[in-house]
Amino acid sequence: MRLPKTVAAVFLATALGISPAFAHAFLVKSDPPVGATLAAAPKFLRLTFTEGLEIPFCTVAVTDSMGMDDAGGKPEAVPGHPEQMLVALNITMPGKILVSWHAVSVDTHKTQGTFSFTVAQ
Amino acid sequence: MSLARRTALFILAAIAAPHFAHAHAVVGARIFVNTVQIDDPSVGDEANLPLYSITSPDGKSTVTDLNFEYDKTITENLGIGVGTDFDNITNDPAFSKKTKLGFDDPYIQLKYKWLVLPEHEFISSVAVQQAFGRGGTSGIDSGYDITTLAGYFGKGLGDIPWNPIRPFGVTGELDYNIADTGPSTGYGSINDWTGGLSLQYSIPYLQSQIRDYGLPPLLANLTPVVELGWSSAATNTKFRPSNLPTTFELSTGAVYTSTFYSLSTEILLPLNGAAGHGIGVIGQFHLYFDDMFPDTLGKPLI
Numbered sequence: 001m002r003l004p005k006t007v008a009a010v011f012l013a014t015a016l017g018i019s020p021a022f023a024h025a026f027l028v029k030s031d032p033p034v035g036a037t038l039a040a041a042p043k044f045l046r047l048t049f050t051e052g053l054e055i056p057f058c059t060v061a062v063t064d065s066m067g068m069d070d071a072g073g074k075p076e077a078v079p080g081h082p083e084q085m086l087v088a089l090n091i092t093m094p095g096k097i098l099v100s101w102h103a104v105s106v107d108t109h110k111t112q113g114t115f116s117f118t119v120a121q
Numbered sequence: 122m123s124l125a126r127r128t129a130l131f132i133l134a135a136i137a138a139p140h141f142a143h144a145h146a147v148v149g150a151r152i153f154v155n156t157v158q159i160d161d162p163s164v165g166d167e168a169n170l171p172l173y174s175i176t177s178p179d180g181k182s183t184v185t186d187l188n189f190e191y192d193k194t195i196t197e198n199l200g201i202g203v204g205t206d207f208d209n210i211t212n213d214p215a216f217s218k219k220t221k222l223g224f225d226d227p228y229i230q231l232k233y234k235w236l237v238l239p240e241h242e243f244i245s246s247v248a249v250q251q252a253f254g255r256g257g258t259s260g261i262d263s264g265y266d267i268t269t270l271a272g273y274f275g276k277g278l279g280d281i282p283w284n285p286i287r288p289f290g291v292t293g294e295l296d297y298n299i300a301d302t303g304p305s306t307g308y309g310s311i312n313d314w315t316g317g318l319s320l321q322y323s324i325p326y327l328q329s330q331i332r333d334y335g336l337p338p339l340l341a342n343l344t345p346v347v348e349l350g351w352s353s354a355a356t357n358t359k360f361r362p363s364n365l366p367t368t369f370e371l372s373t374g375a376v377y378t379s380t381f382y383s384l385s386t387e388i389l390l391p392l393n394g395a396a397g398h399g400i401g402v403i404g405q406f407h408l409y410f411d412d413m414f415p416d417t418l419g420k421p422l423i
Contacts, residue, residue, distance in 0.1 A: 024147055024380075024412060026150065026152075026325065026329065027329040027330075028328075028329065030333065033333040034328070034329060034331065034332055034333040035331055035332030036332075050380060107415035107416070109147075109411075109412075109415070111147065111149065111150060112149045113149060113150030113329060114150075114330065115330050115331065
């Protein structure tokens with residue numbers, strides 16, 4: 001494919017929102033949302049990235065308001081959604097919950113980040 | 122020195138200035154976007170197609186510059202870049218107001234990323250670049266070779282515990298440009314310092330690390346940027362350093378970052394008389410080969 005066609009294909013794919021197969025994995029969405037305040041403690045954390053993930057090499061640490069970092073389980077794959085990971089939560093007290101994630105995309109690019117959400121008193 | 126001669130000297134210094142890849146860098150969750158006045162602090166597999174600028178150094182003449190560059194990683198931390206510029210200079214007294222059209226100095230750059238601290242969103246690189254001043258179009262190229270020693274850094278403010286400033290990032294570059302001793306332009310070969318700083322406000326970082334405001338994709342992928350560029354003579358084989366004035370330029374605009382490419386536009390403003398009197402416009406289109414072709418063109422050679 002000549003370069004102009006390659007460029008056009010890239011533009012088209014992006015414009016149509018087609019997820020590329022390989023790239024750096026950046027967090028685009030979290031459920032619960034980044035920075036949100038929740039009325040009740042969520043049971044699961046779902047993180048959606050820009051790219052497919054190598055789940056065995058990804059880690060998520062969930063730290064509760066008392067500083068205990070065992071409020072989340074191991075990341076699990078979401079069938080049909082290679083760009084997502086699911087973490088079971090065990091939040092026992094209200095307050096600020098810190099989420100630190102390390103992601104490895106399918107082409108081994110590494111990214112990491114930290115955000116928080118709050119469980120109301 | 123006459124105005125025409127000063128203008129000519131400025132133009133020659135401007136088009137002979139070192140050129141760099143203006144790429145992007147990823148550190149943790151931080152993307153230091155491609156900037157137009159300074160290079161980013163990382164190595165990568167990407168192409169710049171092209172950088173387009175229209176500047177009016179003296180308020181009358183116009184310089185249009187198309188930059189083409191390709192960057193390739195040799196190892197994860199070592200990269201090489203090659204490129205050149207195609208210039209169109211019009212209405213310039215230095216050229217009797219005749220249009221000058223041609224290629225600027227071709228250049229090659231070797232860059233090494235020596236420090237990355239993802240938890241502090243910090244990265245630093247060093248580079249050496251050789252510009253071949255007799256390799257372009259006579260009268261457009263500088264007429265002498267330039268060796269550049271450069272240092273770069275990038276620091277995201279995400280580790281500062283105050284949310285309003287966490288989306289900000291700062292990048293910087295400092296170069297020492299060493300000219301060889303064979304001037305053919307009649308204006309002497311010039312050693313000088315160049316550099317700059319960029320201040321970036323990352324909306325993607327805001328959305329993914331601080332608070333998800335549910336912004337639409339066009340806005341969510343935007344990074345507003347302010348840049349300050351600077352150049353100052355160091356030594357000169359024919360003229361005293363004071364003959365080449367210190368210049369300061371400010372540029373501001375925004376960068377749209379997608380997975381495979383980025384688009385940016387900035388307005389270039391001279392901050393002192395030596396930097397010119399006209400307003401310039403710079404645009405860039407970048408292709409990220411490391412994300413487009415991670416198994417072939419976009420991976421390190423070793």
